[in-house]
Amino acid sequence: MADIVDPAVSDYLLDHCTPADELLRELAAETYAKFPPGAAGMQVSHDEGALLTMLVQLTGADYAVEIGTFTGYSSICIARALRPGGRLLACDVSDEWTSVARAYWAKAGLDDRIELRLAPAIETVRSLNSDPVIDFVFLDADKTGYPAYYEEIVPRLRPGGLLVIDNVLRGGEVLDPHDESSRAVASLNDAIVTDDRVESVMLPVRDGVTLVRRRS
Numbered sequence: 168m169a170d171i172v173d174p175a176v177s178d179y180l181l182d183h184c185t186p187a188d189e190l191l192r193e194l195a196a197e198t199y200a201k202f203p204p205g206a207a208g209m210q211v212s213h214d215e216g217a218l219l220t221m222l223v224q225l226t227g228a229d230y231a232v233e234i235g236t237f238t239g240y241s242s243i244c245i246a247r248a249l250r251p252g253g254r255l256l257a258c259d260v261s262d263e264w265t266s267v268a269r270a271y272w273a274k275a276g277l278d279d280r281i282e283l284r285l286a287p288a289i290e291t292v293r294s295l296n297s298d299p300v301i302d303f304v305f306l307d308a309d310k311t312g313y314p315a316y317y318e319e320i321v322p323r324l325r326p327g328g329l330l331v332i333d334n335v336l337r338g339g340e341v342l343d344p345h346d347e348s349s350r351a352v353a354s355l356n357d358a359i360v361t362d363d364r365v366e367s368v369m370l371p372v373r374d375g376v377t378l379v380r381r382r383s
Contacts, residue, residue, distance in 0.1 A: 171336060171371050184214045191216065191240060194271045198238045201267065209237050211307070211333070215373050216244040219305060219331065222378070223248035226329050228302035231255045232295075234288045234316055235308030239268025245305060246277045255281045256295075258288035258308070288312070292319045299325045299381070307333035310348035313355045321364055324381040330365075336375030 172180070187195070191213070199207045211219070219241055223231065229250050233242050236259040246255045259265050265283055272278040284291045288308055295301075301323045306316055313332070320330055335341070335356055340349040359367050359379060369377045 171339070171374065180214055181212070184217050187213045187216070190271065190275055191243065194238065194240055194243070194267070197267065198240070202238075202264075206264075209235075209307075211241045211244075212373055215333070215376070216240055218372065218376070219244045220248045222329060222331060223303050226303055226327070228329075229253045230301055231303040231305070232292070232301055232320070233257045233305045233307075234292070234320075235259060235306070236268055236283070237261075237264050237307075239265070239271050241305055241307065242268060242281060243271060243275050243277060245303070246272075246281050247275070249280065253280060256291075257281055257283045258286070258291045259283070260285060260287060289315055289319065292316065292323075295323060297322065299323055299328070301325060302328050304328075304330045305333070306330065310334065310337070311351045313351050314358070317355055317358070321362070321379075321381065326381055326383040328381045330379040330381075332377040332379065334374045335369060335377045336371070338374060341375075 195210060198210050223245050227250060231245050231249060233245060233255060236242055236257040242255060242257050262285060272281050289312060299322065302325060304320050324330060335352060337349045337352050341353040341356060344350040344353045365379045365381055367377055367379045369375060
């Protein structure tokens with residue numbers, strides 16, 4: 168797995184990002200204390216969380232969907248930035264992970280604007296209205312499911328709506344994928360650039376982030 172960003176540069180990036188508040192720092196610390204490194208590593212970094220907040224603000228989102236919630240760091244970053252009265256639908260399958268998220272949503276005063284659905288996310292997304300009404304989506308779930316999630320999400324994005332896809336570089340494995348997850352992500356990466364419904368840009372943020380905007 169390649170280092171996308173040199174560790175020294177990574178530290179510099181974090182030092183030059185608006186600092187996380189006490190609640191987010193507490194949540195990050197509890198996640199790393201409560202779960203083994205392999206699981207805790209699923210939590211988004213502070214700079215990526217700040218990016219999500221800014222993107223939600225820039226899109227003026229009212230209705231957002233998160234696919235893959237874990238302990239709630241990214242959902243807090245998204246929900247805080249929604250317009251007044253906005254709603255976030257959070258999708259996950261783990262009650263253990265999301266029990267931490269629910270506690271921190273309450274501490275953040277956001278539990279009234281976040282709806283959690285514990286079920287396979289593809290089923291949750293397919294159950295949503297097919298009208299293009301979603302303003303913002305963050306996709307950070309099982310990588311083998313990425314192509315299916317994408318095909319369900321894009322038709323439901325409003326014109327100008329934004330889909331943010333995490334881990335699109337897979338530590339460089341997408342250059343020569345040898346496992347099912349990396350092959351699925353690489354396949355989606357190739358499909359996005361030929362999809363006339365959207366415009367996109369891939370960024371070397373952490374493990375790679377693609378921004379996909381639904382065309383008007």
